Amino acid sequence: MVVYFVPWDADQNLILEAERLYDKAGTFSSIEKGDLVAVKLHVGEFGNPNYVQPFFVHHVVQKIREVGGKPFLTDSNTLYCAQRYNAYDHMQTALMNGFNIAPFIVADGLKSENSRMVKTRGILSEIQVSGAIVEADAMVVISHCKGHDLSGFGGAIKNLAMGCTPHAGKLVQHRTIDLEIDHTKCNGCKTCKNVCPNNLPEIIKGKAHITSEACMRCPICRSECPTKAINFVNQENICKALASAALGVLETFQPDKVSYINFAKDITQHCDCLPSPGAPIINDIGIFAANSPASIDAAFLKKINYQQLFNKPSNVDCMTQITEAINIGIPGEANPEIQTI
Ligand code: SF4
Numbered sequence: 001m002v003v004y005f006v007p008w009d010a011d012q013n014l015i016l017e018a019e020r021l022y023d024k025a026g027t028f029s030s031i032e033k034g035d036l037v038a039v040k041l042h043v044g045e046f047g048n049p050n051y052v053q054p055f056f057v058h059h060v061v062q063k064i065r066e067v068g069g070k071p072f073l074t075d076s077n078t079l080y081c082a083q084r085y086n087a088y089d090h091m092q093t094a095l096m097n098g099f100n101i102a103p104f105i106v107a108d109g110l111k112s113e114n115s116r117m118v119k120t121r122g123i124l125s126e127i128q129v130s131g132a133i134v135e136a137d138a139m140v141v142i143s144h145c146k147g148h149d150l151s152g153f154g155g156a157i158k159n160l161a162m163g164c165t166p167h168a169g170k171l172v173q174h175r176t177i178d179l180e181i182d183h184t185k186c187n188g189c190k191t192c193k194n195v196c197p198n199n200l201p202e203i204i205k206g207k208a209h210i211t212s213e214a215c216m217r218c219p220i221c222r223s224e225c226p227t228k229a230i231n232f233v234n235q236e237n238i239c240k241a242l243a244s245a246a247l248g249v250l251e252t253f254q255p256d257k258v259s260y261i262n263f264a265k266d267i268t269q270h271c272d273c274l275p276s277p278g279a280p281i282i283n284d285i286g287i288f289a290a291n292s293p294a295s296i297d298a299a300f301l302k303k304i305n306y307q308q309l310f311n312k313p314s315n316v317d318c319m320t321q322i323t324e325a326i327n328i329g330i331p332g333e334a335n336p337e338i339q340t341i
C-alpha cells in the first residue's frame, strides 16, 4: 500500500501541493453523489495552536462537494473535562478556532449519549462508536501528527480510535492500562488528589489509593507525584486498544470508504489535547495521503527518529499501535512504500 507524500515547502503553494497529493492518492475517489461524508478532525483545544489549519480543511470540504458528497466536520467529545467535553463547548471551540466552513456535528451528541456498540478484535472485543460516525456513508480522516504521553504517538489510528468514540469508548481504551502505587514511596502528601480532575485518589492511613472505576489513567497524577510513587503497568495495552477501537470504527463503513490525510507540522512531544503542548520538537515535514491508517502512520514514523522523540519520553513503543492494527486485520504495512510527488 503506497503512501503519497508532499514535503512541507514554504516556497510552494501548499494548497496546490495538497491538491496534487489528493489526486495522486485518490483521496476522494470512493465518494459517491449524495454520500454524507464525515470529515473527521480535531478542531483544536482551547489555547493550543497546533491543529490542522482551517484553510486546509476548507479545501478538503470543497473537493468533497466537487465529487457530489455532502461533507460535515465531526469529532467526538473528550473524556477529560475541558473545552470539548460536551457538544455546546465543543462547537464553541470549533467556531473560535475557525471551523465555520461546513456543518460541525459532534459525533456523539450533546453529552456523549449517542453511540452504538460494535464488535471488534484484539485486546477489546467490542467498542462504542459515536453515532454520527456509524451513520456516515464515507469518511476522510484528517490527522495532526504529534507525540502522546500514553501511546507514544497520535496520528490516524488514534484519530479513529479515540476521536470516533464517545466518553465510554474512550474510558474502556484508557482502562486497559493498570495503575499501581508504590506505598514504600508514597508519603501521603495528597498532591495526586489535588491534581486529579475528578479528585479520585483516597488517602488512607497516610497512603494514596486509586480504586475508582472512573479513573481514566490520564498521566496527571503520575507526572505530579513528587516521589514518583504512581506507575502505569502494561502501558502498551493502550496502543493495542487504539488498534481494536480503530478496527471497530472501520467495521461501520463499507470497504474503501475511508481515506486518510496526515499533516506532519507543528510536531510536539505532547498531545493536542493539552492547552499548552510546548514547542515543536522537529521541523515541519509535510502532508501524507493514503487509504490505510496503519500505512499512513508508519510512513510518518519512517521520516523521524521516533524511538528518541516519542518512545523515550512516553516509555512505550509507538509502533505497537501500527503492528497491532495490522495483526488484527486493518489493511496496511508497517514499512510502507512512500512516493514523494
Ligand atoms: S502524590 Fe504521590 S506521594 Fe503524594 S499522596 Fe499521591 S501517591 Fe503519595
Ligand code: SF4
Pocket: 195, 196, 197, 198, 199, 200, 201, 210, 214, 215, 216, 217, 218, 219, 220, 221, 222
Ligand atoms: S490517573 Fe490519576 S489524575 Fe488521572 S483520573 Fe486517575 S487518579 Fe485522577
